[in-house]
Amino acid sequence: MKRLMLISCMILMCDVGAFAQSIQNVKGTVLDASTQEPMIGVTVREKGTTNGAVTDINGNFTLNLIM
Numbered sequence: 001m002k003r004l005m006l007i008s009c010m011i012l013m014c015d016v017g018a019f020a021q022s023i024q025n026v027k028g029t030v031l032d033a034s035t036q037e038p039m040i041g042v043t044v045r046e047k048g049t050t051n052g053a054v055t056d057i058n059g060n061f062t063l064n065l066i067m
Contacts (some may be wrong), residue, residue, distance in 0.1 A: 026063045030055050 030039045038059025045052035046065060053061040
């Protein structure tokens with residue numbers, strides 16, 4: 001019985017940690033350095049991950065980050 005209660009408590013603690021994460025949206029615009037024109041289809045990626053977004057026709061992007 002004690003073992004079952006211990007396992008149940010451990011599972012509950014793991015679930016609480018998963019819900020503590022928050023998602024933050026980072027928005028921006030990619031412009032050409034020389035002409036200041038928006039750049040279409042540029043990939044913007046979170047450093048060290050495969051999480052990324054592609055700019056739209058106006059050079060805008062939204063990147064969802066899990067904190």
